[in-house]
Amino acid sequence: MNPYLYIAGTLFFTVYGQIVLKWRLSLLKVILPERVIDKGIYLTKLILDPFVFSGFVSAFIASLFWMAAMTKLEITTAYPFMSLAPALVFMIGVLFLGETFTVGKAVGLVLIIVGTMVTVKY
Template sequence: MNPYFYILGTLLFTVYGQIILKWRLSGLRIVLPEGLLDKLFFMVKLLFDPFIFSGLVSAFVASMFWMGAMTHFEITKAYPFMSLAPALVFLVGILFLGETFTIGKVIGLALIILGTIVTVKW
């Protein structure tokens, strides 16, 4: 199996987890309570939502893929690929969550991707 599969799995499960949490919490129109105990109770209650739970499981699966990646790569070679997550979140956020598209975000993401290429190649 290609070792880059582990990096791709890390990216995809990380992005899925972030997007599904944002989508679900936005759909529920959640307002976080003020008190510390109320916040804690509220967060525990959210854990039982199947979509939110799947986002948390996704973070765990992403960690498993990352461990696989660490058996094949130096961290200084693998970790720059994680900077591609904001680009993926940007695209998915625009397509599925109706997030705003600005030229500044595009330029920033292009710089991140260029930096990733430079870091990994040289």
């Protein structure tokens, strides 16, 4: 299997996990209680939500893809691709979650993508 497919899998499951957690927590209008015991109960209920749980499972699957990538690629080749995760989360967040888009964020996004290309290519 192409080792870059392992990187793509890592990115997909990492981004999915972040987006689904933000989406679900926003939908549930989560406000963390003050007391420690209440936080524990509340967080346990959240983890049992099927979508939130899928975000945690997604993080585990991303880890499996990452381990597979590490068997095929040098970390100095593979790891720069992980900087694309925040860029992808930014784009999906703006498009589907109504997150704010600013020129500064867009410039940062371009710099991340260019930096990834330079790091991997040279």
